[in-house]
Amino acid sequence: MDYLKTPAIFKVRKVLRYLRLYGPQRTLAKVHGQIHMNRVFESLPSPNRQARAGQTIGLIGCGNYPYTTIAYYLNRRAGRVIRGVMDIDINKAASLYERYKAAYYTDDPQAVVNDDAVDLVYIASNHASHAEYAIAALDKGKNAYIEKPHVVSEDQLTRLVDAMRRSRGRVFLGFNRPGSRFGTIIADYLGRESGAAMYNWFVAGHAIDPDHWYFRPEEGGRVLGNLCHWIDFILTLAGQDMYPIEVNPTRAAGSDCDIAVTYKFADGTIAAITFSAKGHTFEGVKERFAAHKGNCLIEMDDFHTLRVEVGEKVRNYRNIFRDHGHENNIVSAYRNVKGALPYDRERRIAQIWNSGMLFLKTKEALDSDTRVVIHPYSGGV
Numbered sequence: 001m002d003y004l005k006t007p008a009i010f011k012v013r014k015v016l017r018y019l020r021l022y023g024p025q026r027t028l029a030k031v032h033g034q035i036h037m038n039r040v041f042e043s044l045p046s047p048n049r050q051a052r053a054g055q056t057i058g059l060i061g062c063g064n065y066p067y068t069t070i071a072y073y074l075n076r077r078a079g080r081v082i083r084g085v086m087d088i089d090i091n092k093a094a095s096l097y098e099r100y101k102a103a104y105y106t107d108d109p110q111a112v113v114n115d116d117a118v119d120l121v122y123i124a125s126n127h128a129s130h131a132e133y134a135i136a137a138l139d140k141g142k143n144a145y146i147e148k149p150h151v152v153s154e155d156q157l158t159r160l161v162d163a164m165r166r167s168r169g170r171v172f173l174g175f176n177r178p179g180s181r182f183g184t185i186i187a188d189y190l191g192r193e194s195g196a197a198m199y200n201w202f203v204a205g206h207a208i209d210p211d212h213w214y215f216r217p218e219e220g221g222r223v224l225g226n227l228c229h230w231i232d233f234i235l236t237l238a239g240q241d242m243y244p245i246e247v248n249p250t251r252a253a254g255s256d257c258d259i260a261v262t263y264k265f266a267d268g269t270i271a272a273i274t275f276s277a278k279g280h281t282f283e284g285v286k287e288r289f290a291a292h293k294g295n296c297l298i299e300m301d302d303f304h305t306l307r308v309e310v311g312e313k314v315r316n317y318r319n320i321f322r323d324h325g326h327e328n329n330i331v332s333a334y335r336n337v338k339g340a341l342p343y344d345r346e347r348r349i350a351q352i353w354n355s356g357m358l359f360l361k362t363k364e365a366l367d368s369d370t371r372v373v374i375h376p377y378s379g380g381v
Contacts (some may be wrong), residue, residue, distance in 0.1 A: 003034050004034055004035070004038055014282070015027060015031065017282065017283060018030060021283060021304075021321060021322045022321050022322060023320075023321045025076075026072075026321070029067075029068045029072045030068050032067070032068070032099065033064045033067050033068035034064075036064070036067050036068075036092065036095045036096070036099070037063070037064050037067075037092070039091055039092075039095045040091050041091055041094055041095075044090065044091075044094050045094055045097070045098055047094075047097075047104055047105055047106065048103065048104045049101075049102075049103055049104070050103070051083060051103035051117070052080055052101075052103070054079065054080075054081055055080065055081055055082065055083040055102070055103050055117075056081060056083055056117060056118060056119045056120065057074060057081045057082045057083055057118065057119075057120055057121075057122065057334070058082075058083060058084045058085075058086075058112040058113070058115065058118040058120070058121040058122070058137075058142075059071065059082055059084070059085045059086070059096070059102075059112075059121070059122045059124070060086045060087075060109055060112055060121060060122070060123045060124070060125050060133050061086070061087060061123060061124035061125035061126075061147075062085055062086070062087035062089075062092040062093045062095070062096040062105075063087070063092060063124065065124055065147070066096065066122070066124040067092075067095070067096050067099070069326050069330070070122050070124055070147075070330055071085075071096060071099070071100045073326065073327045073330045073331055074122075074330060074331070074334060075100050076327075077327070077331045077334075078331065078334055080100070080101050081334070082100050082101075082102045082103075083102060083103045083104070083115065083117060083118055084102060084103060084104050084105070084106065084111060084112045084115055084118060085097050085100075085102045085104075085105045085106075085112075086105070086106050086107065086108065086109050086111065086112050087105075087107060087125075088107055088125075089107070090105070090106075090107045093105040093106060093107060109133060109136070110136075113133070113136045113137055113140055113142070114140065118142060119142055119143060119337065120142065120143040120144070120145065120333070120334065120337045121133070121134075121137045121142055121143070121144050121145070122145045122147075122330075122333075123137075123144060123145065123146050123147060124147040124174075126213060126219060127149055127152055127214075127219045127220055127224060127225055128152050128216075128218045128219050128220070130146050130147060130149065130150055130151070130152075131146070131150060131151045131152070131156035131157075131159065131160045132156070134146050134150070134160060134163070134171065135159055135160060135163040137169065138163040138164060138166075138167035138169040138171070139163060139166075139167060140169075141167060141168055141169055142169050143169045143170045143171070143172075143333075143337045144169060144170075144171050144172070145171075145172045145173075145174065145330070145333045146171065146172070146173055146174060147174035148173070148174045148175060148225075148228050148229060148232075149220060149224040149225065149228045149356070149359060150171075150173050150174075150352060150355075150356060151356045151360070152218065152219065152220040152224055153360070154357070154360060157352075157353060157356045157357065157360065160352065160356075161349055161352065161353055164345065164348075164349055164352070165349070170336065170337060170343050170345075170348075171348065171352060172329075172332075172333035172336070173232075173352065173355070174329065175228075175229060175232040175233070175329070175355070176229075176324055176325035176326045176328070176329040176330075177229060177230075177232075177233045177303075177324055177325050178232070178233055178236045178325070179325045179328045179329050179332065180303060180323055180324055180325025180328065181317075181319060181323055181325070182300055182303055182306050182317065182319070182323070183233070183325055185306060185308070185317060186237070186289070186291065186298055186300065186306070187236070187237060189296050189298065189308050189310065190237060190291060190293050190296060190298070192294075192296070193293040193294025193295060193296045194294055195267075195268075195293065195294055196265075196267050196268035196269045196270070196293075197237070197238070197269045197270075197271075197291060197292065197293035198269070198270055198271075198291065198292045198293070199234055199237060199238075199269070199270070199271040199272070199289070199290075199291050200271070200272045200273075200274075200289070200290045200291070201230045201233075201234070201271075201272070201273045201274065201287065201288070201289050202274050202276075202287065202288045203226075203227075203230060203273070203274065203275045203276070203285065203286070203287045204276050204277070204278075204281055204285065204286040204287070205222070205226055205257070205275060205276070205277040205281070205285050206277060206280070206281060206284070206285065207257070207277045207278060207279050207280060208277070215256065220363065221256045221363070222256045222257060222259075222275070222277070223256065223259070223359065223362060223363040223366055224359060224360075224363060226275065227259070227261075227273065227275055227359065227362065228355075228359040230273045230275075230287075231273065231355070231358055231359045231362055232355045232358075232359070234263060234271045234273065235354060235355055235358055237271075237291075238263075238265045238269050238271065239265075240350060240351060240354055240376075241376065242265035242266045242267055242269065243265075243266055243374065243375055243376040244266060244373050244374060244375050244376075245263055245264070245265055245266070245358065245373070245374045246263065246264040246371065246372075246373050246374075247261060247262075247263055247358075247361055247362055247365045247371065247372045247373070247374065248261065248262045248263075248264070248365070248371050249261050249362070249365040249366040249369055249370070249371075250262075251366050251369065257275070257276070257277035257278070258275070258276055258277065258278070259274075259275050259366055260272065260273065260274045260275070261273050261362055261365065261366065283302075286302055287302055287303070288300065288301050288302065295310050295311050296308065296309070296310050297309040297310075302322065303319060303322050303323055303324050304318065304319055304322055305317070305318050305319075306318075349377075350377045353377040354376065354377050357374060357377070358374060361374050
């Protein structure tokens with residue numbers, strides 16, 4: 001939805017609600033993001049400025065999310081570290097360049113990939129291009145942060161893993177929920193319990209127009225564009241070694257928006273994800289999570305409140321502002337590279353393969369309306 005075209009009273013109510021949900025600074029960034037998405041320059045600014053010390057970050061894709069989230073948190077936590085920004089829409093590249101004081105902007109991805117001064121590339125372009133840009137960056141010895149989904153096909157997944165094996169570059173993924181405050185609390189409590197678990201996600205997403213680019217065959221639809229977030233979280237909780245995994249789909253006729261999928265893991269754990277997109281959700285994506293494992297019961301509402309029961313003990317947690325883990329995930333990748341922190345390449349390759357294969361096979365199951373069984377990464381592709 002283009003909020004700039006809505007009535008004034010809607011805009012006021014939206015801002016007031018976002019102030020409560022996200023706080024003043026994040027809300028202001030979201031307001032700027034709406035202006036950014038509609039900005040067209042009568043005369044483009046100079047495409048280059050003197051680079052500052054420490055500007056070593058490349059950004060491919062300058063849409064709303066990169067503008068309001070990736071660039072916002074990098075600027076807030078690391079300073080003016082963005083060097084080169086690229087988008088196929090030169091106006092969006094120029095707008096982000098101006099707002100975050102980058103050194104240059106371009107509509108040529110090779111300008112960023114081939115820039116020797118760039119050591120970490122954040123990739124947030126259209127979904128089908130994520131893996132392609134990441135492979136190009138890895139082949140130049142650069143590190144890559146790939147927004148979700150990291151691949152849209154098994155061929156891309158194989159080639160991405162191959163590139164990771166031949167490159168010294170590190171790869172990080174944009175699955176932020178496991179690293180959020182609530183995500184880590186949930187994993188900690190459930191990790192203390194033994195036996196099989198039951199997990200349930202209910203997600204109400206944005207309705208988007210039928211001609212939206214998400215629905216282009218090559219982009220993977222909403223399973224790869226949205227559902228992959230919760231699929232990855234479920235896999236993180238269940239464990240990377242809980243194979244085989246059985247995937248059972250349910251979907252509305254002809255819809256990529258009203259879908260449900262259940263997973264059965266080798267230890268008897270069962271997980272369900274229900275994704276509904278029927279209209280405008282005023283506060284954005286709404287999500288609720290419930291879990292039961294051993295003596296532990298968990299209820300989480302929209303990354304705002306969390307209730308944990310373990311036997312007779314009850315703990316309630318609350319975030320002042322909604323926290324999906326974006327800040328931690330984005331900044332952690334930067335700090336890992338800059339601080340040369342430990343990076344277990346084989347473990348990361350297995351995670352990237354397993355997560356990618358699970359959401360690709362989930363799409364296959366939903367598209368074909370048939371049960372699919374998945375086996376684990378074997379260490380070679």
